[in-house]
Amino acid sequence: MTMEFKEKDLDLQNIITDEVNKYLKRDLSTLPASRVASPELINKYEKMEVPEDGRDIYEILNELDSEILEYIHRGNHPRSFSFIPGPGSRLSWLGDILTTANNIHASNFKNANLPISIERNLINYFAGKLGWPIKPAGGVFVSGGSAANLTALVTARDEKIELKDLHKATVYISDQVHHSVTKAFHIAGFLKKNIRRVPVDEDFKMRVDELDKIITQDKKDGYTPVLVVATAGTTNTGAVDDLNKIADICESHDTWLHVDGAYGLSHLLSTKGRELFPGIERVDSVSWDAHKLLFQTYSCAMVIVKEKQHMLNSFSEEAEYLTDVQSDDDVIDPEMIGMELTRPARALKLWITLQVLGESQYRARIDYGQELAELTESVVSEMEHWHITSKASLSILSFKYVHPSLTAAQNNKVLSNAAQRMASSGYAVTYTTELNKEKVIRMCTINPETTKDDIIGTLNRLNEFVIDEVEIVRS
Numbered sequence: 001m002t003m004e005f006k007e008k009d010l011d012l013q014n015i016i017t018d019e020v021n022k023y024l025k026r027d028l029s030t031l032p033a034s035r036v037a038s039p040e041l042i043n044k045y046e047k048m049e050v051p052e053d054g055r056d057i058y059e060i061l062n063e064l065d066s067e068i069l070e071y072i073h074r075g076n077h078p079r080s081f082s083f084i085p086g087p088g089s090r091l092s093w094l095g096d097i098l099t100t101a102n103n104i105h106a107s108n109f110k111n112a113n114l115p116i117s118i119e120r121n122l123i124n125y126f127a128g129k130l131g132w133p134i135k136p137a138g139g140v141f142v143s144g145g146s147a148a149n150l151t152a153l154v155t156a157r158d159e160k161i162e163l164k165d166l167h168k169a170t171v172y173i174s175d176q177v178h179h180s181v182t183k184a185f186h187i188a189g190f191l192k193k194n195i196r197r198v199p200v201d202e203d204f205k206m207r208v209d210e211l212d213k214i215i216t217q218d219k220k221d222g223y224t225p226v227l228v229v230a231t232a233g234t235t236n237t238g239a240v241d242d243l244n245k246i247a248d249i250c251e252s253h254d255t256w257l258h259v260d261g262a263y264g265l266s267h268l269l270s271t272k273g274r275e276l277f278p279g280i281e282r283v284d285s286v287s288w289d290a291h292k293l294l295f296q297t298y299s300c301a302m303v304i305v306k307e308k309q310h311m312l313n314s315f316s317e318e319a320e321y322l323t324d325v326q327s328d329d330d331v332i333d334p335e336m337i338g339m340e341l342t343r344p345a346r347a348l349k350l351w352i353t354l355q356v357l358g359e360s361q362y363r364a365r366i367d368y369g370q371e372l373a374e375l376t377e378s379v380v381s382e383m384e385h386w387h388i389t390s391k392a393s394l395s396i397l398s399f400k401y402v403h404p405s406l407t408a409a410q411n412n413k414v415l416s417n418a419a420q421r422m423a424s425s426g427y428a429v430t431y432t433t434e435l436n437k438e439k440v441i442r443m444c445t446i447n448p449e450t451t452k453d454d455i456i457g458t459l460n461r462l463n464e465f466v467i468d469e470v471e472i473v474r475s
């Protein structure tokens with residue numbers, strides 16, 4: 001008896017090519033940057049049942065086209081400026097298609113020789129960009145910055161303290177750290193009461209004098225300082241912590257130094273390169289997202305550790321059903337230095353993009369992001385009642401509106417409402433964040449397809465929404 005497979009009856013060859021063509025031809029700038037579904041639509045899909053007999057594929061494609069894929073925040077839209085946008089290149093998408101079409105099991109070298117050679121090639125390439133010797137460095141591609149931070153924190157924990165003593169372990173972050181780090185502390189078993197939040201200076205960088213004082217006091221109190229997490233490009237302002245001074249402190253206290261460079265480290269490929277991150281060559285591990293400023297589709301990020309052996313110590317396990325595919329000592333399988341066994345060949349799409357664009361195109365695109373941020377800064381500086389709250393740094397800046405006749409709370413409200421109206425208009429996304437307890441607009445201008453007119457158009461509209469909101473507050 002043979003099964004009847006429904007796929008055979010479907011014209012998938014044409015459907016897939018038509019869908020791909022449709023996406024290749026569309027002009028994102030003419031679509032809304034963000035749309036939110038109605039409660040009725042949300043209810044429809046939350047309650048939809050799986051049918052006993054399948055439905056017509058064209059009916060489903062129509063639902064995808066007109067509803068499911070319509071109401072999203074388009075992080076790759078040229079006027080999507082909030083969070084960290086995701087300007088994934090079409091080349092990365094091509095890599096996705098080929099990777100998923102082959103359903104590559106990139107766990108062991110023997111299952112995917114060349115995709116894994118390519119992964120190692122890229123880890124070595126990026127280790128080189130950090131100024132690290134390629135040996136004994138190591139790393140692995142993971143789903144994102146959160147997974148990268150967790151992988152590094154577990155590696156650091158195992159290197160610096162025995163699990164039975166974890167209650168004595170203290171860890172150090174600035175109050176501008178990304179929340180994935182505190183989440184990772186919890187998962188890795190560090191106690192909340194032992195997380196030390198170091199204040200930042202006026203440039204939103206960790207106060208190194210405070211860090212040293214707090215660590216010294218902790219040691220006197222019988223704690224074991226295990227790990228400092230510095231940030232190279234904070235999400236809020238693009239600030240880079242003083243890695244050299246923090247490395248001095250970590251060396252003197254025998255503490256692991258991890259750098260969350262999920263967002264910022266891609267600027268190593270800009271014209272300024274290492275000049276932007278003095279001291280990066282001295283740190284123990286980094287997180288580095290490719291699905292941010294290396295123009296990859298989700299999910300593509302790296303965790304790179306200066307000594308690969310530390311990753312092996314934390315993540316390698318024996319399994320009898322894998323002995324035939326496990327590598328010898330020299331060739332380390334990704335599954336032995338990270339959390340996942342079954343995993344896609346995430347490096348492949350980045351390799352395709354790098355090989356096709358080359359360093360020169362990467363340099364030009366990343367430089368352009370910073371140029372756009374500087375342009376935004378200079379335009380905002382000329383706008384009445386607007387003030388820069390953090391200057392263009394690694395293509396991120398923030399600014400606030402202060403109308404002299406309104407209270408601080410009213411100005412905050414005006415700004416939040418204006419940001420919401422901007423998103424609802426579909427023209428652009430420019431959400432607020434908080435700095436020094438005040439609402440500010442934050443823009444991250446990394447999309448190479450953003451034009452200067454997009455920036456001017458966005459700022460003009462923002463100003464109009466704000467003026468309108470001031471009238472509403474006053475009336």
Ligand SMILES: Cc1ncc(COP(=O)(O)O)c(C=O)c1O
Pocket residue numbers: 083084143144145146147178180231233234235260261262263264289301
């Ligand atoms: C500095 C920083 N670290 C970590 C993350 C988390 O990365 P992901 O969303 O890829 O998990 C982000 C995300 O924006 C980030 O900006």
